[in-house]
Amino acid sequence: MNTLLNEIVSRAESEGRTYLMEHECKEILAGEGIATTGISVARSAVEAVEISNKIGYPVVLKVLSPEVIHKSDLGGVKLNIKDAAGVERAYEEITKAFSGNKVIGVAVQKMAPSGLEAIIGVSRDPAFGPVLMFGLGGVFVEVLKDVSFRILPVTEADIDEMLQEIRGYKLLQGYRGTEVDLRALKDLLFKISDLVMRCPEISELDLNPVFLYPQGYITVDARIILGKPEKTLPAVTSDQNKNTLQKLFYPESIAVVGASDKPGKLGWNIFHNLLYHRFAGKLYPVNVKAKTVQGVPAYSKIEDIEDTVDSAIIMVPAAQTLQAFEECCRKGIKMIVIESAGFAETGEDGKSVEKELKRLAESYNCRFVGPNCSGIINTHHNVVQSIGQVGDLRKGNIGLVAQAGVYAAGMLWGIRHTMDFAVVATIGNKADINETDILEYLGEDKNIEVICMYLEDVKSGRKFIDVARKITAQKPVIVLKSGRTEAGKKAVSSHTASLAGNDLIYDAAFRQAGIIRARDNDHMFGLAKAFSKQPFPSGDGVLVMSYTGSLGVAAADALSLNKMRLAELDDETRRYLREILPPYVACNNPADYTFDMNAAQVRDTIEIGLRSKDISSFIAILQAEILDTYVQELKKIDFQGKPILCCVPCKEFVMNEVIALEQAGFPVYSTPEEAVEALAVMYNFKRKL
Ligand code: ADP
Ligand code: MG
Numbered sequence: 001m002n003t004l005l006n007e008i009v010s011r012a013e014s015e016g017r018t019y020l021m022e023h024e025c026k027e028i029l030a031g032e033g034i035a036t037t038g039i040s041v042a043r044s045a046v047e048a049v050e051i052s053n054k055i056g057y058p059v060v061l062k063v064l065s066p067e068v069i070h071k072s073d074l075g076g077v078k079l080n081i082k083d084a085a086g087v088e089r090a091y092e093e094i095t096k097a098f099s100g101n102k103v104i105g106v107a108v109q110k111m112a113p114s115g116l117e118a119i120i121g122v123s124r125d126p127a128f129g130p131v132l133m134f135g136l137g138g139v140f141v142e143v144l145k146d147v148s149f150r151i152l153p154v155t156e157a158d159i160d161e162m163l164q165e166i167r168g169y170k171l172l173q174g175y176r177g178t179e180v181d182l183r184a185l186k187d188l189l190f191k192i193s194d195l196v197m198r199c200p201e202i203s204e205l206d207l208n209p210v211f212l213y214p215q216g217y218i219t220v221d222a223r224i225i226l227g228k229p230e231k232t233l234p235a236v237t238s239d240q241n242k243n244t245l246q247k248l249f250y251p252e253s254i255a256v257v258g259a260s261d262k263p264g265k266l267g268w269n270i271f272h273n274l275l276y277h278r279f280a281g282k283l284y285p286v287n288v289k290a291k292t293v294q295g296v297p298a299y300s301k302i303e304d305i306e307d308t309v310d311s312a313i314i315m316v317p318a319a320q321t322l323q324a325f326e327e328c329c330r331k332g333i334k335m336i337v338i339e340s341a342g343f344a345e346t347g348e349d350g351k352s353v354e355k356e357l358k359r360l361a362e363s364y365n366c367r368f369v370g371p372n373c374s375g376i377i378n379t380h381h382n383v384v385q386s387i388g389q390v391g392d393l394r395k396g397n398i399g400l401v402a403q404a405g406v407y408a409a410g411m412l413w414g415i416r417h418t419m420d421f422a423v424v425a426t427i428g429n430k431a432d433i434n435e436t437d438i439l440e441y442l443g444e445d446k447n448i449e450v451i452c453m454y455l456e457d458v459k460s461g462r463k464f465i466d467v468a469r470k471i472t473a474q475k476p477v478i479v480l481k482s483g484r485t486e487a488g489k490k491a492v493s494s495h496t497a498s499l500a501g502n503d504l505i506y507d508a509a510f511r512q513a514g515i516i517r518a519r520d521n522d523h524m525f526g527l528a529k530a531f532s533k534q535p536f537p538s539g540d541g542v543l544v545m546s547y548t549g550s551l552g553v554a555a556a557d558a559l560s561l562n563k564m565r566l567a568e569l570d571d572e573t574r575r576y577l578r579e580i581l582p583p584y585v586a587c588n589n590p591a592d593y594t595f596d597m598n599a600a601q602v603r604d605t606i607e608i609g610l611r612s613k614d615i616s617s618f619i620a621i622l623q624a625e626i627l628d629t630y631v632q633e634l635k636k637i638d639f640q641g642k643p644i645l646c647c648v649p650c651k652e653f654v655m656n657e658v659i660a661l662e663q664a665g666f667p668v669y670s671t672p673e674e675a676v677e678a679l680a681v682m683y684n685f686k687r688k689l
Helices: 001-015 022-031 045-055 084-099 154-167 171-172 183-197 237-248 266-276 318-330 348-363 405-415 435-443 461-472 496-500 502-512 521-533 547-561 569-580 599-609 625-636 654-665 672-689
Strands: 038-040 059-064 077-081 105-110 118-125 128-135 149-150 202-212 218-221 222-226 251-256 282-286 311-314 334-338 367-369 376-378 398-402 421-426 452-454 476-481 541-546 619-622 644-647
Touching: 001 022, 001 222, 022 059, 038 045, 038 541, 045 059, 045 105, 045 118, 059 084, 059 672, 077 084, 084 105, 105 348, 118 183, 128 154, 128 183, 149 154, 149 461, 149 502, 154 183, 154 502, 171 183, 183 202, 183 218, 237 334, 237 376, 237 435, 251 266, 251 318, 266 282, 282 405, 311 318, 311 541, 318 334, 348 367, 367 405, 398 405, 398 435, 405 421, 435 452, 435 461, 435 672, 452 521, 461 502, 476 502, 476 521, 496 619, 521 672, 541 547, 541 672, 547 619, 569 599, 599 625, 619 672, 625 654, 644 654, 644 672
Parallel strands: 251 282, 251 311, 311 334, 334 367, 398 421, 398 452, 452 476, 541 619, 619 644
Antiparallel strands: 038 105, 059 077, 059 105, 118 128, 118 202, 128 149, 202 218, 202 222, 376 421
């Protein structure tokens, strides 16, 4: 930290101030090599004139008071003063207007030539820590809220993207006379990032405005709010995480505390699921009363089990959970899944029990999932720990992380017919193991090719981004984050913090991490099944086949909106197509077969299309009423690594056929727009690999 900064911060702290005035901020900025108007403090009109004569006219005078945050609101900023008389007048006016405030002096500074106004700021997010904001000033920020965010620290690519993201980016690039020194601007953003990372006492910072010029920039106004440095979460190393989570997803033995012999009980469901899905390792039901549980000899206490146990599930009333947990710890079990509910979600008492669980876990060197969760499912290891009964599952390549167990169960009940999961992990109140731990593990699990997450919040912000960024360089991560409204926005004194609505921060964090953000469940699973079942398109050219011109056009529109395109049909492709198409069907893309379209035609078209270089993928818009015929024909085709996505309008009325098509590996969507979007998302993901 530069010593100047230290000095200013400790002075403010000793005076009980959290707000640093403009002259203090500009001093700090100058110490960082950031260009400002410069500033001198005048304590009398005479002094103000002397300073002005020295720095040269025109000048600006501003009130300096620890009590005045928004200086210009009350007449505390006098601009473009051209002579000594003007300075005297301005000085008197300012001191008069603020006679009721503690004024430490009047700032005298050079009037900066006008440039493109920008705002740069930093605020601190409870989950992600320091967040950098950039926007164009004036109406752009006030009315249009045209700002972008990135979580600190940032890379050069992050800075480029955050500049490109604002709607006014064209102005930065140069538009009708405006021109901006982008290099200097980026350098400024880096310097701010660096300053805030070094100085955890800075809780909010605003440079508002900064004037951007064809050469360089000038910081015209600056304010800093100090705060208590936040605690950072202790980092768990990746290896540690991997070893512990291995016991969660691939246990060789599981004890179920609270396993029940009475159907209808949750402890019955959990044990039944393990048996029904043929868990191949050892199972130890623990039940105080029962001799056997569902035919398996039971133990009345966990300590009665002679062997070592990899993992335990706890499903007992909340009041008995702590004791059961401690017994598991004493038994030396390193991975415990607490499915019991009634903790932090019910209030303060529950929260303190969670703290106690965490403390015990630390002292016994074990980890736990939950409480208030539904355990995990790993189809590749036949582990199903769910609280509700789960029907047959096929072994798949999708990893799903959810906070709420009921959500996962509800989704799985139906969706297992059309999508194949490798892992479903529910994390509940995540008093210990959280989304980042699980994500990191799923990133390494070779069975998993696409990860979906349903999150209500992210606990370990910055680490989440770093972990996700690594994974998304290889496999897609799709996140549905609930709570998109601005309800959580705090009342704050800096502009940046007030603009940094919770959801915008998540948006920025997800972008930085390369995460695909889903709008809703349908969107998330719609994207996931495309990734799960089909290869990536190698180019942007698409052949659309349709039984109706209208939906063909809708697909064409969607392609262009998603920055994909209809493939060109070369002469050879046209010649082949002409041979198979009925005379009334034009040789176009989209190929509109009219209502006579049949499965053989579609198969022939695809086989011709496969030979064309410009066709990298297919969209087939199929009739629901003869969907069964398509299933058989499509299965016969060797797609040679080119993807196909199907659209079946009104598909919900022919679910059996849809399921058959899905299980054969062909994702089905209700609308051409959904199918095209999924294709585009895959293409964009592939391009970034
Ligand atoms: P506030 O505390 O109200 O944000 P500012 O210092 O930002 O006060 O001043 C208000 C406005 O006056 C700025 O947005 C800018 O347009 C203009 N301004 C302030 N200082 C200067 C300066 N040194 N040169 C040119 N314009 C200035
Ligand atoms: Mg300002």
